Amino acid sequence: MIKRACLALPPALACTAIVIGAAMQHDAGSRRTMTQAAGLAVPSPAHRALTPQPVTPPPAPPRPSAAAAFAAPSPDTPPATATTPPPTAQPGPSSPSSAATAAPSPEPTPAASAERAASATPGPESPSPSPTPTRTGPKLPSGIATATSFWDAQTASGKPMRYQTIASPYWPLGTKVKITYRGKSVIGFVEDFGPAEWAVAQHRVPAILDLSELMMADLTGVRSNVVLVRFEVLEWGSGRVFRRSGTGHDLAMGRS
Template sequence: MINFRRDTFDRFSAKTIATAVTGVAVVGAGLSVAVLHTEAPPAKAASASTVEASRGVSGLVPGEVGHGLKLPSHAPEKKAAALPGGISTGTSFWDAQTASGKPMSYHTLASPYWPLGTKVKVTIGKKSAVGVVEDFGPAEWAVAQHNPPAIVDLSEEMMQYLTGTRSNSVPIKFQVLQLGTGPVYRHSGTGYDMATGVSEK
């Protein structure tokens, strides 16, 4: 018969029982813990059908960012200010020189309220022409003697094209296409609000 010392048996049996029950082995006087665990199996890749089902209208899976994708902006869009337009009286003129220094031409217009360089479309009946403000005028008394006020002078050549007569005074439809950057002759007077769309200063 093999005789075991009691203290040896006690250490052996305690170690065996502790390991079998808890998965923890106690070694010697110190405490050494070996926790038994199993690794989770690697996650399976999402199937193509699952990914496709999660795509939204943009074609992206939630959380995915596409190259060049622009998110909608909530900033309000600025609208360009409307340019003046309406009905006035158009008169005609022809001068050797203009306030802009440019020679008189078919496209030359004059106005006391629009800055030099302003582009204006003038319509009489079914005919239209586009001119550029290159001179100042008419004078205040000439503007005021017409109803509606005569806020624009057309070159005699343009008036000839639109009415068949070089020297004329007729109702016209005007539309400012682009404001010029040159000087303005007057900032108040008869027809100022009609020409600019703002009240007199």
């Protein structure tokens, strides 16, 4: 095509045009070869000149969202600057609040002063209730003694003879006594006087106890008997006493 165009020119210009065309074809061939080697299809200059290239409009700027539109400052709005809130002014001595705080309280009336003084003055201490006195007397007597048995129609206390009747020459009437013989124990009350002085002294261990025959039979199996028993005074009686001295008195009082 270039040669055919050059034949219409004068000889001098035709040679120059042929040389230039050959060089342009060679340059285009070299570019096509390099582009094909890279995997790209590049049109020739002539094809590029004849084929109209589509005009791609520039991309439109993205539209801001509604939140960004409200958040983004407008060009005319000056940038916001961080402002520190002014410090709260402390009320001075002349402020109304301090004046109200420092205002003296009204003077108390004489009646209020007297009432406050009466409430502040300690009154006489009320006596605390005294504890119930505990009866702590001497230890009640106990020990080993000889016991005999008896049965009378009438007793010194005026009560009829019964199972729990005990006679003693040294314990007051009404005294409560615990008698134990070979592990068995019974409770009796002093309701009569005895034995006599001679009967107390005739035994190696003084016979300071006289048991009812029913009690003796319950303890030993024999109504009329003389045995050694253990006695324990549980509670003193308030009745009369037959003797305050004699054989076995110390034993009856727990002193021997």
